[in-house]
Every structure is written in C-alpha cells, then in structure tokens.
Amino acid sequence: MSAILECRALTKKFGSVTALNNIDLTLERGKIVGLLGPNGSGKTTLIKLINGLLVPTAGNLYISGMPPGAETKKIVSYLPERTYLPDWLKVSQAIDFFKDFYEDFDVNKAYDMLKRLNLDPNKRLKTLSKGTKEKIQLILVMSRNADLYCLDEPIGGVDPAARDYILNTIITNYNDNATVIISTHLIADIENILDEAIFIKEGSLYLHSTVDDIREKEGKSIDSLFREVFKC
Amino acid sequence: MLKKLIKHEIYATGRILLPLYGITIILSFVNRIMIGINKFNNTPLNIISTITMFFYVFAIIATIITTFILIVFRFYKNLMTDEGYLMFTLPVKPFQLINSKLISAIFWIIISVVVTITSLLILLLNAERVTIIRDIWAYVYKMLKNNFGDNYVYLFLEMILITFISIIQQILLIYVSIAAGHLFSGHKILGSFASYIAINTAAQLVSLLVLLAMASFTGSSFEKLEKLPHAILIIAIVLCSIYSILYYLATNYILSKKLNLE
Amino acid sequence: MQWDLNSEKPVYLQLVEQIQAGIISGKYRPGDKLPSVREMAAQAMVNPNTMQRAMSELEREGLVYANRTAGRFITSDEELIKQLKKRYISQIISEFLEKMEQLGLNHDEIISLIDEISKNKGI
Numbered sequence: 001m002s003a004i005l006e007c008r009a010l011t012k013k014f015g016s017v018t019a020l021n022n023i024d025l026t027l028e029r030g031k032i033v034g035l036l037g038p039n040g041s042g043k044t045t046l047i048k049l050i051n052g053l054l055v056p057t058a059g060n061l062y063i064s065g066m067p068p069g070a071e072t073k074k075i076v077s078y079l080p081e082r083t084y085l086p087d088w089l090k091v092s093q094a095i096d097f098f099k100d101f102y103e104d105f106d107v108n109k110a111y112d113m114l115k116r117l118n119l120d121p122n123k124r125l126k127t128l129s130k131g132t133k134e135k136i137q138l139i140l141v142m143s144r145n146a147d148l149y150c151l152d153e154p155i156g157g158v159d160p161a162a163r164d165y166i167l168n169t170i171i172t173n174y175n176d177n178a179t180v181i182i183s184t185h186l187i188a189d190i191e192n193i194l195d196e197a198i199f200i201k202e203g204s205l206y207l208h209s210t211v212d213d214i215r216e217k218e219g220k221s222i223d224s225l226f227r228e229v230f231k232c
Numbered sequence: 233m234l235k236k237l238i239k240h241e242i243y244a245t246g247r248i249l250l251p252l253y254g255i256t257i258i259l260s261f262v263n264r265i266m267i268g269i270n271k272f273n274n275t276p277l278n279i280i281s282t283i284t285m286f287f288y289v290f291a292i293i294a295t296i297i298t299t300f301i302l303i304v305f306r307f308y309k310n311l312m313t314d315e316g317y318l319m320f321t322l323p324v325k326p327f328q329l330i331n332s333k334l335i336s337a338i339f340w341i342i343i344s345v346v347v348t349i350t351s352l353l354i355l356l357l358n359a360e361r362v363t364i365i366r367d368i369w370a371y372v373y374k375m376l377k378n379n380f381g382d383n384y385v386y387l388f389l390e391m392i393l394i395t396f397i398s399i400i401q402q403i404l405l406i407y408v409s410i411a412a413g414h415l416f417s418g419h420k421i422l423g424s425f426a427s428y429i430a431i432n433t434a435a436q437l438v439s440l441l442v443l444l445a446m447a448s449f450t451g452s453s454f455e456k457l458e459k460l461p462h463a464i465l466i467i468a469i470v471l472c473s474i475y476s477i478l479y480y481l482a483t484n485y486i487l488s489k490k491l492n493l494e
Numbered sequence: 495m496q497w498d499l500n501s502e503k504p505v506y507l508q509l510v511e512q513i514q515a516g517i518i519s520g521k522y523r524p525g526d527k528l529p530s531v532r533e534m535a536a537q538a539m540v541n542p543n544t545m546q547r548a549m550s551e552l553e554r555e556g557l558v559y560a561n562r563t564a565g566r567f568i569t570s571d572e573e574l575i576k577q578l579k580k581r582y583i584s585q586i587i588s589e590f591l592e593k594m595e596q597l598g599l600n601h602d603e604i605i606s607l608i609d610e611i612s613k614n615k616g617i
Contacts, residue, residue, distance in 0.1 A: 014492070015417075032541055048493075051321050055489050073323040084317035086244065086310075100236050101322050164539070171536045192505055192540045211541075212504050221501030 004029045004148050004179045005050065009059035012045050019045040021203040022059070029147070030176035032193055034211075034222070035183040037200035038230050043183045044081070046200070047150050050181075051078045064147060074103065077146035081153045083133050085125055091136060092121040098140050110143035113169070131158055138166060142173050149180040155189060167193055188223040197222050199229060233324045237332035242339065244310070245302055249340055252298055253347045256291040260351035263288045267355075288355070292348060299344040303337040303403060308410050312420070316493045326487040330407065330480065337403045390465040397472040404479035405432060411486040435475050442467060495521065497538040505540055509548035517557060517568060518579045528558065528566040 005027040012020040020042045027033060035043050048054040049061055052068035063072040085094050091114065098105045114121055117135060125133055138154060151170075155163045170180055171193055182190060191197075197214060199207040206229065207214075211222060218225050266281035311319055311329065319329055376384040409431060413424025446467060495516065499508050516522045528534065535545040549566065552558040556574055560566045569575065594604050 030543075032543075053317070053320055053491060053493060055491075070323045070325050073321055076321075078317075078321050080317045082314050082317065084314050086315055086318075088244075088247070097240065100240075101233070101324075167539055168536050171539070171542060172532055174532060174535075174542045188501065191501055192499060192538075192544075195541055195543055212506070212544075215502070215504050219502070223501060 002029060003027060004064055005061070005181075006065075007046075007059070007061045010046075010049065010056055010061050011058040012042075012049060012054060013057045018203055020049070023205050025198070025205060025208060027179055027181070027196075029179050031195040032170065032174065032180045032182065034187065034190060034194040034197045035181050035200065036185070036187055036197055036222070036226060037206075038185060041200045042203040043200055044152060045203075047078070047152050047181070047183055050148070050150055051076060075147040077102075077141045077144040077149045079137060079141040079149070079151045079154055081156075083125075083130070083137065085133070085137065087126040088124060090122055090124050091119065094125065094136065094140060095121070098143070102144055104145040106143050106145060110139055113139045113143065117165070131162060134158060135162060135165075138169065142169050145178075147178050149178065150183070151180065152183045153185075154182060155184065155186055163189060187226050188221070191222040194222070199226070201229065234328050234331060237324065237328060238335055241306075241332045241336035245306055245336060245340060248302060249299060249344070252291070252295055253343065256288075256295050256347055256351050257354065259284065259288040259291050260354040264355050288351075292351065295344055295348060299340050303333075303340070304406050304410070306336075307333055307407055308424075311487070312410060312414050312493070314493075316491075320487075320491060320493070326491075327484045330483055330487070333407070334400070334403055338399065341399055341403075387462060387465070390462070390469065394465055394469050394472065397469055397476065401472045401476045401479070404476050404483065405435075408479040408483045408486075411483045414492075415486065415490060431479075439468075439471050442471060495537060497540075499538065499540070506544050506547040506551065509538065509540065509545060510551050513548065513552060514557065514578060514582070517575060518582050522568045524568055524572060524575060525570045526568045527564070528568065530565070 003026050005025065007023045007025040010020060010023040010025075011018070023046065035046065037043050045054065049056060050063065050068065052073060061068065063076060066072050089097070095107060095110050098110075099107050111121070114136075117139075119132065119136065125136070128136070134157075138151075141149065141151070154166055154170075158166065167190065170182070174180070182194070184190060191211065194211045196208065196210050198205065214222055214225060262284050263281070266277075266284050269277055270281050309315060310333075320326070373384075376387065405428065409424045409428035412427035412431075413420045413422070416423035443464070446463065497509075497512060499505060513522065522528075529537075531545050531549060532542050535542040538545065549558060549560075553560060556571065557569050557578065558566055559569060591604070599607070
C-alpha cells in the first residue's frame with residue numbers, strides 16, 4: 001500500500017456542527033502537502049482525526065492502510081499548535097521521553113539541532129520563551145524518522161529567521177518515503193516548498209492538486225488563488 | 233510500553249511527593265528529640281518544640297492531602313489539558329494510560345500510609361509502648377477468635393482485601409468523574425464534581441439496596457449472626473469490584489471514543 | 495547563490511533559468527560540482543522534488559550531467575555554454591530592441607545612443 005493517507009467519506013460532527021463533511025482524499029508518500037484554509041475550516045479537525053485524537057462520526061481513514069491507533073502513532077509524528085510538553089521537564093528529559101516511546105527517534109539528530117540553535121539541553125522548559133519552546137517541539141518532531149509528519153501551524157507567530165530555519169529543517173529532512181502535511185494559513189511563506197495543495201472550505205474538500213498544476217492552470221500563485229477562493 | 237508509562241508517572245509525581253515525605257520523616261525525628269528536650273523545663277526550648285510539633289502535624293496532614301490531590305490533579309492535567317496532546321499521540325492504547333496512573337496512585341497511597349505510620353513510630357515508639365501495642369494486638373486477636381471462631385483468618389484477609397479494593401474504587405471513581413466532566417462542552421471541572429457526586433450517590437444507593445435485600449433474607453437467627461460480618465464483607469468486596477470495573481470501562485470508553493481536547 | 499523566486503511562474507522553470515544565468519555569468523564554472531539536490535533545495539527554500547525537476551531539465555539540455563557515484567556537475571562543454579550565452583544575450587537584445595521600437599527610435603538612433611551612453615559608462 002503506497003498511499004500514506006486515505007480518507008473515504010470522512011465526516012466529523014460535533015453535536016449539530018459539521019466540522020468535516022464527506023472528505024475523500026488520498027496522499028502519496030514522498031510529498032510535502034499544504035493543508036490550507038481559514039481558521040475554523042476543518043484543518044485541525046482533520047489532523048486530529050489522523051492522529052487518533054478524534055474519532056470519525058462517519059466514513060473511514062487509513063494511515064498506511066491501518067485505522068488510527070497505537071500502530072499508526074508509531075509512524076506519525078505530530079506537531080500541534082500548542083505547547084504540549086510538561087513545563088517542569090528539562091530539554092534533555094524531553095528528548096529522553098521521546099527516545100523512550102518512539103523507536104524511530106534519532107537522538108543524535110536532536111542534539112545536533114539543539115546545538116545548531118544554541119539551545120541548552122539542561123534548561124527547564126518552564127524557563128524558556130514561547131518561541132524557544134516551539135523550536136524544541138519542532139526538533140523533537142523532526143528528529144523522528146516517521147512516515148507521516150503533521151505540522152499544525154508550524155510557522156505562525158515565529159520570527160522570520162526561525163521561520164526560515166523551520167522550512168529549512170523540513171526540506172532537509174525530506175525523504176521520498178515520508179510525507180509532510182503542513183497545515184497553515186500563511187501560504188505565501190511556504191508555497192515554494194509544497195508539492196501539493198489542499199484547500200478545505202467550510203469542512204469540505206474544495207481542491208487537491210499539485211502546486212505546479214495550479215500555477216499553470218490558474219496562472220497565479222497559490223496565495224493569490226487562496227485569497228480569491230476564501231474572499232470574505 | 234506500560235512499564236515506561238509507569239516509570240514516567242512515578243517520576244512526575246514523585247518529584248513532588250518524595251521531598252514532602254522526606255520532610256515528614258525528618259520532622260518526626262526532630263520532634264522526638266524535642267520531646268526529650270522538653271523534659272528540661274526551659275521555656276525558649278518549649279516554645280521551639282511547640283512550633284516544631286505544629287510543623288510536624290502540618291506535614292502529616294499535608295502528606296495525606298497532597299497525595300490525594302496530586303492523584304486527582306495528575307490525571308486531569310496530564311490527560312485532559314494540553315499535555316493530553318502528547319500522551320494520546322504516544323503509541324499506546326488509552327487503557328495503558330489509565331493503568332499507569334492507577335498503579336502509580338496505588339503505589340503512592342501505600343507509601344504515604346507507610347510514611348505516616350513510620351513517622352508516628354519514630355515519634356512515639358519506646359520499649360514501654362511496644363509492650364502496650366503487643367498487648368492490644370493480643371487482645372484483639374483473642375476477641376476475633378472467640379467471637380468468630382476459626383473463620384477469623386478469613387475475616388482478617390477480607391478486611392485487607394476490602395481496604396485495598398475500596399482504595400482502587402475511589403481512585404477509579406475520581407478518574408471516571410474527570411473523564412465524564414470532559415464530556416461537558418463548558419464548565420468541565422464543574423461537570424467533574426457533579427459527576428462525582430452523582431455516581432457516588434448512585435453507587436451508595438445500590439449498595440444500600442443490596443444490603444437491605446440481604447438483611448431481609450437472613451432475618452435474625454442467631455447461628456447466622458456469626459457469619460454476618462463475613463457475609464457483609466464479601467458483599468462489599470463484590471460490589472466494590474463491580475463498581476471498580478464499571479468505572480474503569482467507562483473511563484476507557486470516554487478516553488477512547490469521546491476524546492475532544494481543546 | 496542568491497535565488498529570486500516569485501510565485502506566479504512554475505518554480506522549476508525559474509530555477510532552470512537562474513542556474514542557466516549562473517552558468518553564463520561564470521558563477522558556475524564548467525566542470526563545477528553541484529551540491530546535492532536537497533542542499534540546493536534548502537538553499538533556495540523550495541521543494542526537493544521541484545529542484546529535482548529543474549536538474550532533470552538541465553540534464554536534458556546537456557548543461558548538467560550526473561555521475562552516479564560522484565554527483566552532479568556543470569558541463570565542461572564550452573561550446574554548449576557559449577551557445578547558451580549567445581541565446582541568452584540574443585533574447586536580451588531582442589527585448590531591448592522591441593522596447594526601443596515602441597519608443598519610436600530607428601536603427602541609427604539606437605546605435606548612436608548606445609555609443610554615447612556606453613562611452614559615458616566607460617564600457
């Protein structure tokens with residue numbers, strides 16, 4: 001099974017609110033995919049479903065042919081939008097934690113990235129700034145050799161230098177067996193690194209195409225198309 | 233995986249509890265010394281020993297209360313707030329998360345009891361008192377044997393078992409209440425308290441009904457009276473176990489199928 | 495290598511053009527070894543597949559060749575590079591001449607203006 005993600009008629013409702021409506025989506029391996037849409041469009045819901053943090057109301061989804069569960073969590077690396085590490089941990093303890101639970105975690109890569117960013121592994125997370133905490137979470141997530149990376153708003157609220165570093169990390173981590181899903185509304189900054197773009201509009205799949213196709217067919221950038229499609 | 237979760241659990245909670253337990257033990261030594269010094273009627277020293285006794289009592293209370301609060305708070309913070317994003321994306325099943333916390337909670341409750349008893353012994357034990365304890369123990373033993381015949385051993389075991397199971401039941405009741413509170417869309421903590429009261433009340437009602445039913449069956453024949461504590465304990469153990477299993481299954485169901493982290 | 499990419503045109507084409515410009519200007523010398531696709535993609539902040547596509551296009555044109563063990567190299571074929579340079583220059587001159595035509599200048603006026611301005615610039 002070569003497709004890393006397959007969604008069939010995937011639907012998620014919260015009470016009477018439909019967050020995701022009948023999503024049919026297939027993602028192949030070795031792609032960097034942008035999951036694009038305004039806030040509240042359903043992007044985060046889809047990512048939570050992929051990571052087993054939500055259960056579908058209807059329909060199915062499969063990661064590497066398996067429904068979300070302990071087995072898929074072994075091959076999916078998730079960077080949520082929030083700080084999710086316990087505050088009292090030291091950076092080195094956070095690394096140990098990941099090493100303990102994830103077989104595919106590369107400790108050397110993690111310490112390498114820490115060094116390059118001049119981050120002290122002995123500091124407690126509680127003493128670090130929000131931006132630094134986010135960088136550390138990114139390092140932990142990207143130090144795994146996962147099959148699917150889900151990055152939820154990795155560059156929002158981060159300074160331009162850090163943004164470049166994050167994009168650089170994503171590019172240099174690329175391997176043709178793994179797929180990276182980047183969920184964001186800051187499209188101009190990332191469109192050059194995307195293979196494919198997915199537009200989610202009000203819980204439905206509006207568009208899924210390669211970036212090149214979009215530029216050739218529409219004659220404009222993904223960012224411009226986005227502004228058109230999601231005009232207020 | 234479970235071992236790793238337990239290890240992490242014990243470390244996360246122990247970093248708060250162990251210093252507290254340590255202080256309690258140290259204070260019990262300090263107070264024992266101060267009690268000895270008290271015999272010299274030196275007023276400044278008397279004042280100091282009163283203060284240290286105050287701290288000691290405070291420490292004992294803190295030991296018990298903190299252990300309890302930490303068990304509640306740990307489950308909530310680690311699973312139902314932002315940290316839940318970390319825990320529920322680990323390659324483990326939700327029931328393993330519950331198990332690790334349950335085992336850690338039982339562990340610390342046992343330790344806290346041991347610490348409390350040890351500190352009291354440190355504070356108060358001397359040769360004379362050991363004899364008193366031995367006498368009390370012998371008396372209780374004779375009482376049990378006389379009143380309940382050869383079954384006294386079973387009775388004793390049943391009492392240990394019910395203590396153990398009711399601790400487990402209490403912990404699981406807390407967990408299921410927190411999980412149930414999570415289902416509310418707003419005021420989740422309030423929802424947890426409400427759930428706790430509702431479930432606990434329901435459980436006690438059921439227990440009462442069962443006991444009443446049992447009482448109406450046995451009537452008041454004297455031969456049965458000997459077996460009564462025995463029967464009550466067995467029923468209690470069974471009910472407690474059933475409640476524990478129900479709370480566990482409900483918690484697991486909510487965390488597996490109804491999780492919705494903010 | 496400074497990359498100047500806009501979002502309107504397919505990125506791989508822009509990469510091809512800018513590498514060609516680099517070859518012409520001498521930034522990439524004949525026989526130079528190129529960094530790995532991933533490194534170049536990271537420098538340009540583009541998708542590695544896109545950089546790969548640009549490389550394949552340049553290989554197709556013969557400006558770049560791949561040695562399976564040693565990596566990718568700029569061609570040593572000076573003749574090919576000269577032709578590329580000529581095509582590039584012809585393109586610039588054509589565009590220039592079109593613009594001059596739009597401004598209403600004839601052939602002689604264009605030549606004498608070029609003489610005057612290049613002398614002032616010291617070219």
